[in-house]
Amino acid sequence: MDYTSFFYSIAGCSATIIAIIGGFIASKLISISADRDKILDKIKEIEDELDMKTRQYNEAMEELNADDAFGFVRDxxxxxxxxxxxxxxxxxxxxxxxxxxxxxxxxxxxxxxxxxxxxxxxxxxxxxxxxxxxxxxxxxxxxxxxxxxxxxxxxxxxxxxxxxxxxxxxxxxxxxxxxxxxxTAGIWYHKKRSEAEKAELRIEELKFEKKQYEEKKRQIKKPKGMKSGLSIFVAFSILGVIFPLICALKNSIYKFENLCMPIVALIFFGGCIFITFVYLALLLRWKNVDMEVTRHESNSPEGKL
Incomplete structure (x- = not known):
């Protein structure tokens, strides 16, 4: 029997689904790249302000230390x-x-x-x-x-x-x-001390912000679902496109007398579709899972301490 058109149909359907998966992965990677660039720019801004505030703090403390030291020397x-x-x-x-x-x-x-x-x-x-x-x-x-x-x-x-x-x-x-x-410790001294304290407080805030963005950067390096998506993309390409095309090529040369190869190709195609839907369903559940984990941690005895 001639199953060539059947194999070509499976390959065509698979190619369409692969194009959808590839588009999804590509858009996700572009979005991740854009988010990464924003985070890196924000970290650079924080580092620049941190350097400036650190320099201001050091200069203010040096002036205050010099004034205190002079008072000690004078006494x-x-x-x-x-x-x-x-x-x-x-x-x-x-x-x-x-x-x-x-x-x-x-x-x-x-x-x-x-x-x-x-x-x-x-x-x-x-x-x-x-x-x-x-x-x-x-x-x-x-x-x-x-x-x-x-x-x-x-x-x-x-x-x-x-x-x-x-x-x-x-x-x-x-x-x-x-x-x-x-x-004496007059207006200048108290003003300079206030400047140093404000700079020190801002330095601590910037360090905390930088730590948060560094953590976001580490999370971006391991985006959820990207490895799984790429694995499905490769599996679908091999089982849903390459395998049926090879079967179609062989069928055009050697006519299959039984349904063994068409059934295998159909099983591969159905399995890939099923895995794809499961993958997309899991993507939709990530947010809820994260919320449940956060809620569980907050309700745990350790979280209440």
């Missing part, structure tokens, strides 16, 4: 001039504003400035700016902390020198230490 200026180690000056029971490691860095800088001031010759000391700070030091220590420490040290030296000799060169060159008003 212990006599011990600084005596070249005391930070281990002697730093007392944890007094609840200092800065951590030991941070304060040690600033204290060493102050010690270096103090040593350099002591080693200045008479000509270098005589050439001072409007703050009565030697110009050679003012040009070198442009940083606010270094400059203020330098200013405080030279006036403390003047104060001590006045006590020993009212006609000393320091006494004539520098203003009285009492003219210096210590900087």
């Amino acid at each position: 212990n200026i006599s011990m600084l001039i005596e070249n005391k180690s930070i281990d002697v000056v730093y007392k944890t029971e007094e609840k200092p504003c800065l951590d030991y490691n941070v304060m040690e860095k600033y204290w060493r800088r102050a010690l270096d400035i103090c040593k350099e001031i002591v080693n200045l010759d008479e000509d270098e000391i005589s050439n001072v700016n409007s703050d009565k700070v030697p110009v050679i030091l003012a040009n070198k220590y442009v940083n606010d902390f270094d400059y203020r420490v330098c200013e405080k040290i030279v006036h403390e030296i003047e104060k001590n020198t006045k006590k020993r000799n009212s006609n000393s060169f320091f006494a004539n060159s520098l203003i009285d230490a009492d003219d210096i008003v210590p900087q």
Whole structure:
């Protein structure tokens, strides 16, 4: 008997269904690719803002640390001039504003400035700016902390020198230490502290957002149903198109005398259609399953804790 047209009909129907499945998979992959690009763009935006906020936070904290460190140096200026180690000056029971490691860095800088001031010759000391700070030091220590420490040290030296000799060169060159008003934690300090806290809070929010988008990106790498869909696409192509075409080719050469090959081809075709419908039905149930899992987790004893 001639089953060639039968095999061609199965191959044609299968090709139509394959085209539908292929279109579905292609549209899904395009949608996934678009979602992935959006997520990557969002992660890039978060990272850029995170870098900016981190930089703002670090700058604000550096200014606050420098101000706190200057207050510490100012309160212990006599011990600084005596070249005391930070281990002697730093007392944890007094609840200092800065951590030991941070304060040690600033204290060493102050010690270096103090040593350099002591080693200045008479000509270098005589050439001072409007703050009565030697110009050679003012040009070198442009940083606010270094400059203020330098200013405080030279006036403390003047104060001590006045006590020993009212006609000393320091006494004539520098203003009285009492003219210096210590900087207190005023409006600037509280404003800067507020900026740092807001930046820190925003950094935590951005890190949380980035973590969420990273999780979405990981989920996109393993989209639900894509592997199954591709497997059905391949199986349908082989069993529903290639196999019937081979049977049609053989039937045109060797006429089949029984229904064995047509029945097998029909079973393959029906099986592929059945699997396709099951696959599509499962796609529709994913959302409900996810909701049931979430509900189960929320109702579990662990979820209530």
